Amino acid sequence: MIPHLTTALKGPLLALEKNILDNMPKIEHWFRVQWLEHSSPFYASVDLRNAGFKLAPVDTNLFPGGFNNLNPAFLSLCVQAATVAVEKICPEAHRLLLIPENHTRNTFYLRNVAALAHILRQAGLDVRIGSINPEITEPTQIEIEPGQTILLEPVKRVKNRLTLEGFDSCAVLLNNDLSGGIPDILKGVEQNLIPPLHAGWATRRKSEHFSAYNQVAEQFAAFLGIDEWLINPYFDTASGVDFQARVGEDEMAAKVETLLAKIQQKYQEYGVEQEPFLIVKADAGTYGMGIMTVKSPDDVRDLNRKQRNKMAVVKEGMEVNEVIIQEGVYTFETINDAVAEPVVYMMDHFVVGGFYRVHTGRAVDENLNAPGMHFVPLAFDTPCSTPDCADAPDTAKNRFYAYSVVARLALLAAAIELEENDPERL
Amino acid sequence: MIPHLTTALKGPLLALEKNILDNMPKIEHWFRVQWLEHSSPFYASVDLRNAGFKLAPVDTNLFPGGFNNLNPAFLSLCVQAATVAVEKICPEAHRLLLIPENHTRNTFYLRNVAALAHILRQAGLDVRIGSINPEITEPTQIEIEPGQTILLEPVKRVKNRLTLEGFDSCAVLLNNDLSGGIPDILKGVEQNLIPPLHAGWATRRKSEHFSAYNQVAEQFAAFLGIDEWLINPYFDTASGVDFQARVGEDEMAAKVETLLAKIQQKYQEYGVEQEPFLIVKADAGTYGMGIMTVKSPDDVRDLNRKQRNKMAVVKEGMEVNEVIIQEGVYTFETINDAVAEPVVYMMDHFVVGGFYRVHTGRAVDENLNAPGMHFVPLAFDTPCSTPDCADAPDTAKNRFYAYSVVARLALLAAAIELEENDPERL
Numbered sequence: 001m002i003p004h005l006t007t008a009l010k011g012p013l014l015a016l017e018k019n020i021l022d023n024m025p026k027i028e029h030w031f032r033v034q035w036l037e038h039s040s041p042f043y044a045s046v047d048l049r050n051a052g053f054k055l056a057p058v059d060t061n062l063f064p065g066g067f068n069n070l071n072p073a074f075l076s077l078c079v080q081a082a083t084v085a086v087e088k089i090c091p092e093a094h095r096l097l098l099i100p101e102n103h104t105r106n107t108f109y110l111r112n113v114a115a116l117a118h119i120l121r122q123a124g125l126d127v128r129i130g131s132i133n134p135e136i137t138e139p140t141q142i143e144i145e146p147g148q149t150i151l152l153e154p155v156k157r158v159k160n161r162l163t164l165e166g167f168d169s170c171a172v173l174l175n176n177d178l179s180g181g182i183p184d185i186l187k188g189v190e191q192n193l194i195p196p197l198h199a200g201w202a203t204r205r206k207s208e209h210f211s212a213y214n215q216v217a218e219q220f221a222a223f224l225g226i227d228e229w230l231i232n233p234y235f236d237t238a239s240g241v242d243f244q245a246r247v248g249e250d251e252m253a254a255k256v257e258t259l260l261a262k263i264q265q266k267y268q269e270y271g272v273e274q275e276p277f278l279i280v281k282a283d284a285g286t287y288g289m290g291i292m293t294v295k296s297p298d299d300v301r302d303l304n305r306k307q308r309n310k311m312a313v314v315k316e317g318m319e320v321n322e323v324i325i326q327e328g329v330y331t332f333e334t335i336n337d338a339v340a341e342p343v344v345y346m347m348d349h350f351v352v353g354g355f356y357r358v359h360t361g362r363a364v365d366e367n368l369n370a371p372g373m374h375f376v377p378l379a380f381d382t383p384c385s386t387p388d389c390a391d392a393p394d395t396a397k398n399r400f401y402a403y404s405v406v407a408r409l410a411l412l413a414a415a416i417e418l419e420e421n422d423p424e425r426l
Numbered sequence: 427m428i429p430h431l432t433t434a435l436k437g438p439l440l441a442l443e444k445n446i447l448d449n450m451p452k453i454e455h456w457f458r459v460q461w462l463e464h465s466s467p468f469y470a471s472v473d474l475r476n477a478g479f480k481l482a483p484v485d486t487n488l489f490p491g492g493f494n495n496l497n498p499a500f501l502s503l504c505v506q507a508a509t510v511a512v513e514k515i516c517p518e519a520h521r522l523l524l525i526p527e528n529h530t531r532n533t534f535y536l537r538n539v540a541a542l543a544h545i546l547r548q549a550g551l552d553v554r555i556g557s558i559n560p561e562i563t564e565p566t567q568i569e570i571e572p573g574q575t576i577l578l579e580p581v582k583r584v585k586n587r588l589t590l591e592g593f594d595s596c597a598v599l600l601n602n603d604l605s606g607g608i609p610d611i612l613k614g615v616e617q618n619l620i621p622p623l624h625a626g627w628a629t630r631r632k633s634e635h636f637s638a639y640n641q642v643a644e645q646f647a648a649f650l651g652i653d654e655w656l657i658n659p660y661f662d663t664a665s666g667v668d669f670q671a672r673v674g675e676d677e678m679a680a681k682v683e684t685l686l687a688k689i690q691q692k693y694q695e696y697g698v699e700q701e702p703f704l705i706v707k708a709d710a711g712t713y714g715m716g717i718m719t720v721k722s723p724d725d726v727r728d729l730n731r732k733q734r735n736k737m738a739v740v741k742e743g744m745e746v747n748e749v750i751i752q753e754g755v756y757t758f759e760t761i762n763d764a765v766a767e768p769v770v771y772m773m774d775h776f777v778v779g780g781f782y783r784v785h786t787g788r789a790v791d792e793n794l795n796a797p798g799m800h801f802v803p804l805a806f807d808t809p810c811s812t813p814d815c816a817d818a819p820d821t822a823k824n825r826f827y828a829y830s831v832v833a834r835l836a837l838l839a840a841a842i843e844l845e846e847n848d849p850e851r852l
Binding site: 024026027029033036075076080083086091092093121122123124126350386 | 450451452453454455457458459461462499500501502503505506507509510512513517518519520547548549550551552776809811812813
């Protein structure tokens, strides 16, 4: 099942998808050469938006949740890719300590942890799950499905090693995005931390990711002979913002105006009749807090108290002073009138699957990954790596291939971003 | 669907399968360490025999046919593994020239070539098929299914490069096992030949493969704490044999006697009530010619003219002077009373699938890969990499995992064999 593309304007996307299909061997070669230069993150998920006239990534998660939403029929694909990832990063590893987020009451999230642990066990690792949540003081079984539990054990720091009772692992996999800063227990650890600490939101910035994506998209667009805008949302940043004290509003408003004008120009060029919009969000952090949709410069000036409160803090109470102002990309994929957004999952540099976030109560220009949101995941029903070049570009297999290409461009950007911000390199 | 294991004596195999399942992470770690030391062949298929009391490889093919018999549901697994293989061996390659066997009238074989080319195209290579059959003097379309054709083009040697009209490839993949010797056109080629020429039957010897397998099986058995014999067939060799002139019969008979006695001892140890048997086959070559089943020393002495003729030559008329005398492993897997033999397929060091050769007209101690044989392929219905450790060891998923372990042991032996016979190393 593939969502219906409801926009009247599909021409540019069909042309892009056809171009991508026609050049499949060249594109794969291009990626092969890139991966000789850059090391892929261990894993990632990329949120895409498909506007019919444009297909672009809007967020790249280096600590992906949602592995439980992937199609179980392609588990073997995840296992194989995980094997490659493990061989590259810790081939000697027997044991792996998996450190999840601290929210121990979110059953959906814990199902993801169980699914991820299952993949890694199938890839031949002895995996145990260690929590750094102070509430977990002893091994704790938590039910995630009727009859199925997950065991969280408290992580103990022994000198410079992270251990569990009777379990000293060669490597530590983080599924915790460090939105609340780097906890002391993770600092100065001698084991290999995967991904590295600088991939966490304590230091990571969305704007640095999209700066790297600018490089990648420009190179790829030149290589494919397309307008880079078709795969790349415009963005700008503002720093020194204080939503509560209403500091920085004028700067934001000016940037909003400039960006909207640039988008309007592109919309005219392609005959897009929708109204341009922007997403303003915290430059660090995730989970859909501190996000707003903006259609005019006034929208960042006239915030009421509730909106200011919402924008001022993200997950774990961190204050927002830096924002990214990103071109909004309309979501014109729908399933039974519900908006559907693709999320693509990768392990090492392989696309291992994906799913649609299907949400009924939300408009096409809103962010679906919002607090309290209840989406229904719809797993991709075919792999993203088996396009049928003889078929129409908008069949499921072929659309998923285009998604896999754009998602991998974002992955490549993440690889470059991590290299550029590596503290050992700086 | 998994064949029924018809032997009364399943104990040793169940114990072995359980041991393998229980030690899954350790086994995968063991393989990871091995693959740090050794380079996997590009691709391979391994014929296994499952006797209930013993599970062992009997043949390892480094130019596998039969890709068309794999489960299409796991195409993406092949594509991902092929991507890894290409990245390792020829990451810069855009174009790949695939050189198949010369039999252009075997539709079954040509379907394999088409399936293999499809996998490699999905992995992002520009693939064309070049024949070195002298009968192919111009681009030739051959129908392989109603409405589906395959294009064979004549290979042209241009200086030290193998080319097609308008196609100069970075790498050349051989799906031709060189049973008839190395054709001049392939000698001294400057492109990367995959697998290397010394993987072909012009130089390869089964006995060298099984000598390498002896090392691997011994190491693995010690690691797992099992009797090596459970996964390793005894063998010996005889050289200077001339079946037509009846030279070497006494030497063969003596070796047959010794081997049968060794097997009988093992059968007694494990309470196996069947009669031991041996397979005598050409030490070089394939395709089931020059093969016979032997149950007593007299069986190699009293060959009639027809049997001698059959043994004296293999594929492409090559004379047989060296034979391998290999312990026969009973085939006790059946589907509707038909004997079923598993064949496991690998690309790089990943198991990508497999199928059963199901053949009704043949006994449990005969070779199924015989000339003129008509087997029905039954694709494995689950991947081999997703065992369920909580389930019984003889469920399909778990049995396939045991198969994937033994097949990878043979693959590792092939890697060692190729290293030891590398002319650049010698």
